[in-house]
Amino acid sequence: MSEPLIAVEALHKVFRQGFFMRRVTAVKGVSFEVGRGDIFGFLGPNGAGKTTTIKMLTGLIRPTAGRARLFGQEVTNPRARARLGFLPENPYVYPYLTPTEFVELCARLSGMSAGAARDRTRTVLAQLGIAYAADRPVRRLSKGMLQRTGLAAALVADPELLILDEPMSGLDPVGRKEVRDLIVDERKGGRTIFFSTHILNDVETLCDRVSILRRGEVVVSGRLTELLKREVRRTDITLKGASSECLERLSRAGHSVRALGEHVVIEIEGSAKVPDALRLALECGADVTEVLPRHETLEELFVREAIDEGQRSDPPPQ
Numbered sequence: 001m002s003e004p005l006i007a008v009e010a011l012h013k014v015f016r017q018g019f020f021m022r023r024v025t026a027v028k029g030v031s032f033e034v035g036r037g038d039i040f041g042f043l044g045p046n047g048a049g050k051t052t053t054i055k056m057l058t059g060l061i062r063p064t065a066g067r068a069r070l071f072g073q074e075v076t077n078p079r080a081r082a083r084l085g086f087l088p089e090n091p092y093v094y095p096y097l098t099p100t101e102f103v104e105l106c107a108r109l110s111g112m113s114a115g116a117a118r119d120r121t122r123t124v125l126a127q128l129g130i131a132y133a134a135d136r137p138v139r140r141l142s143k144g145m146l147q148r149t150g151l152a153a154a155l156v157a158d159p160e161l162l163i164l165d166e167p168m169s170g171l172d173p174v175g176r177k178e179v180r181d182l183i184v185d186e187r188k189g190g191r192t193i194f195f196s197t198h199i200l201n202d203v204e205t206l207c208d209r210v211s212i213l214r215r216g217e218v219v220v221s222g223r224l225t226e227l228l229k230r231e232v233r234r235t236d237i238t239l240k241g242a243s244s245e246c247l248e249r250l251s252r253a254g255h256s257v258r259a260l261g262e263h264v265v266i267e268i269e270g271s272a273k274v275p276d277a278l279r280l281a282l283e284c285g286a287d288v289t290e291v292l293p294r295h296e297t298l299e300e301l302f303v304r305e306a307i308d309e310g311q312r313s314d315p316p317p318q
């Protein structure tokens, strides 16, 4: 394999907080690598340590122990940083600038000529769907527009690697889908994308590889296609026009049935009993409107791997 674009090795971060300098261990031995062309999801609930890891990865804070490298170089090396586009968790955009001025400023700071910065700014603002608001002061923009302005700034210098901290947070479902599409498009254009999110099910069709963080530790990590159990966990058969006699027959045969408005759903564990349920339903004249095999979701994987019985909700780390 060629040199990973991101290599993180046993990163630790201990914060000292308050008058008594209480120790808060935010990150405890996190390791992962991101290869060229990957879409890598850095997942986990709020407070898991994602932002702290990203800050160490981008050289904003120093690790207590361990190391992080970008493009095979120390993260503090300006040459490594020049190849990186970064969207912070809550992007700060100077409120009296317009998106055009802010994004152009970022382009100029990364070394682009005035003409190239102007052209490229226009292109990325159009790509992100904010061309129409490009000349309004940022303080008049919605949260979604701000997030897009931050994304435009991350993209403007045409970086090889994008690091995005919660790029979908604060966006409505349409906005979240647009960011997902943008990530896929940018990868097609040859970029590598590393992003964090606490919304697991939003991204399971998006990532090639994931690391799931919990209380500062990686609890699940690998290729999504290998991590998610392939077999069918449950099959839902939806019926219409099932008589009460029909439902009774199904129940007597050991099937679990649930009313859903004018429909009835038969919930079958796995798929072995599907033919039997279908035969019974058809025999008693019900319409089968849907047979839906359900596979494991990322959220279910997280619960399976990360959360022990009796520990269903996460207290903050010590």
Ligand SMILES: Nc1ncnc2c1ncn2[C@@H]1O[C@H](COP(=O)(O)OP(=O)(O)O)[C@@H](O)[C@H]1O
Pocket: 015, 016, 017, 024, 025, 026, 044, 045, 046, 047, 048, 049, 050, 051, 052, 053, 316, 317
């Ligand atoms: N500067 C800081 N000082 C003290 N504690 C911090 C600091 N930054 C983060 N933390 C704590 O570290 C833990 C991880 O936070 P964070 O990395 O922001 O998580 P995430 O991004 O996954 O939501 C949290 O418990 C948070 O309160």
Ligand SMILES: [Mg+2]
Pocket: 050, 051, 052, 089, 166
């Ligand atoms: Mg965060």
